[in-house]
Amino acid sequence: MGPHIVSAFDSDLQLLNRKIAEMGGLAEEQLSSALKAIAQRDVELAAEVVKGDKKLDEMEMEIEEAAIRTLALRQPVATDLRDTVAALKVASTLERIGDLSKSIARVADILSQHRPLLVVAPVVRMGRQVLGQLSEVLDAYTSRDTPLAVSVWRRDVEVDVTYNSLFREILTYMMEDPRTIGVCSQLMFVAKNLERIGDHSTFIAEMTYYIVEGEQLGDDRPKGDPIDADIAVDMPD
Amino acid sequence: MTVAEDLGGDAPAETGAVARIPSASARTAPELKMTARSCDVFYGDNHAIKNVDVDILDNTVTAFIGPSGCGKSTFLRCLNRMNDTIDICRVTGELTLDGEDIYDAKVDPVQLRARVGMVFQKPNPFPKSIYDNVAYGPRIHGLVRNKADLDDVVEQSLRRASLWGEVSDRLDQPGTGLSGGQQQRLCIARAIATAPEVLLMDEPCSALDPIATARVEELIHELRENYSIVIVTHSMQQAARVSQKTAFFHLGHLVEYDDTTKIFTNPHDKRTQDYITGRIG
Numbered sequence A: 001m002g003p004h005i006v007s008a009f010d011s012d013l014q015l016l017n018r019k020i021a022e023m024g025g026l027a028e029e030q031l032s033s034a035l036k037a038i039a040q041r042d043v044e045l046a047a048e049v050v051k052g053d054k055k056l057d058e059m060e061m062e063i064e065e066a067a068i069r070t071l072a073l074r075q076p077v078a079t080d081l082r083d084t085v086a087a088l089k090v091a092s093t094l095e096r097i098g099d100l101s102k103s104i105a106r107v108a109d110i111l112s113q114h115r116p117l118l119v120v121a122p123v124v125r126m127g128r129q130v131l132g133q134l135s136e137v138l139d140a141y142t143s144r145d146t147p148l149a150v151s152v153w154r155r156d157v158e159v160d161v162t163y164n165s166l167f168r169e170i171l172t173y174m175m176e177d178p179r180t181i182g183v184c185s186q187l188m189f190v191a192k193n194l195e196r197i198g199d200h201s202t203f204i205a206e207m208t209y210y211i212v213e214g215e216q217l218g219d220d221r222p223k224g225d226p227i228d229a230d231i232a233v234d235m236p237d
Numbered sequence B: 001m002t003v004a005e006d007l008g009g010d011a012p013a014e015t016g017a018v019a020r021i022p023s024a025s026a027r028t029a030p031e032l033k034m035t036a037r038s039c040d041v042f043y044g045d046n047h048a049i050k051n052v053d054v055d056i057l058d059n060t061v062t063a064f065i066g067p068s069g070c071g072k073s074t075f076l077r078c079l080n081r082m083n084d085t086i087d088i089c090r091v092t093g094e095l096t097l098d099g100e101d102i103y104d105a106k107v108d109p110v111q112l113r114a115r116v117g118m119v120f121q122k123p124n125p126f127p128k129s130i131y132d133n134v135a136y137g138p139r140i141h142g143l144v145r146n147k148a149d150l151d152d153v154v155e156q157s158l159r160r161a162s163l164w165g166e167v168s169d170r171l172d173q174p175g176t177g178l179s180g181g182q183q184q185r186l187c188i189a190r191a192i193a194t195a196p197e198v199l200l201m202d203e204p205c206s207a208l209d210p211i212a213t214a215r216v217e218e219l220i221h222e223l224r225e226n227y228s229i230v231i232v233t234h235s236m237q238q239a240a241r242v243s244q245k246t247a248f249f250h251l252g253h254l255v256e257y258d259d260t261t262k263i264f265t266n267p268h269d270k271r272t273q274d275y276i277t278g279r280i281g
Ligand SMILES: Nc1ncnc2c1ncn2[C@@H]1O[C@H](COP(=O)(O)OP(=O)(O)OP(=O)(O)O)[C@@H](O)[C@H]1O
Pocket: B043, B046, B048, B066, B067, B068, B069, B070, B071, B072, B073, B074, B075, B086, B121
């Protein structure tokens, strides 16, 4: 598509997209560090993740301001409008992904007070799968690559399948060794948060599709029907 | 469909009530007011409008948008035969109002223009008093019985064009002595004084301040209850705000015609997209 006649409009939209790319990179890093923190029972790294989340909150606000300014001053329409609105929504999605990563990192504290547990490894593996989905969908978003976005979107079902089998695995572990019930319920909660990050990634895929095609991706996405365990609820902040 | 089905069959009463809603909305669904088929317009050798097909719906605001010189005014003028007054202009194709050919030899262009009113791109008050400018149409078409009725039509028309407050104490002064924006509102008052069925407005707000513009937009909204309105505008925001249908013209072609929301969120044609988003094509 050609450039705008008013070149400042192009700079505004480019700035928004640059900020989203930057914020996406940071969200990936946060998730990656959170996973490392629980894998290595690294309390310090976990604390860094918690601290780093503030940066994501700030970036969300910056993007929101920039998007609102663009809406007010440029009155974007058509693809420009979709670009701007999607930036708003993706920024708030990334902020939520950040919150979930922060909660995941916090579990490192509890893990560090226990002997190492075998069941942590499959949780981290699920985390890598979700991280892969997130990086791919952010690439798709940045390059406006709908086929890639749709492929990520379809693959979320695999995350759901992993989640369900992991849920059973953790449950079995708890039953075999009741002393691990407390810590394992925390791991279930990590798994649940990862599953949610997967869902947020599919939302970013939907936004990518929306920007490019001007239509919603529809809701016939294959779903794995993740187990909604009462135990896997939000941990207080 | 049986009567029982029509009333929602043996479904509970509430469902029956809901089932009647679609027929109510079907009744109010806009009908075709004007149509153009294979319309071409030439100014001598200049082919200004090329094979345009379009429907103008009743109780609907249709916006014509497009770059300067693409033929919006030319096409608008076809709809009430205003092009007849231009010697070198030749219009071909079929244009109808309520299903009847408006270029038929039997049609009196003056009568047609009472039904299809027009507000021009440049304000053009007659060199007469403000009062006479507005009273002109109702008088020649015999729409009023006495002076009191005429006074009433003049006042109402000026009020609706949001000019009354500024001119009520000097109705006898020449319309040409008003400011540009006031003249434009005077022309709007003149156009609505004959209660036309279709109102054609060629950039009616280009000389108006934001308040007067908002009032004209409110008037358009109000008129839409009873009339069909076609507005040419260079303001994308205005087109988006006031119209339900939008037609995009480019180099004499009608490139895209669709619901206004569709045009401004997800236009089909790249030329429309480039134009409304302000891009270099
Ligand atoms: N009276 C006329 N005599 C000869 N050519 C004309 C006349 N009016 C318009 N044209 C030509 O017809 C073409 C379309 O002009 P028109 O005025 O319909 O454009 P427009 O879309 O209304 O532009 P604008 O947005 O600038 O008002 C132009 O090439 C113009 O030069």
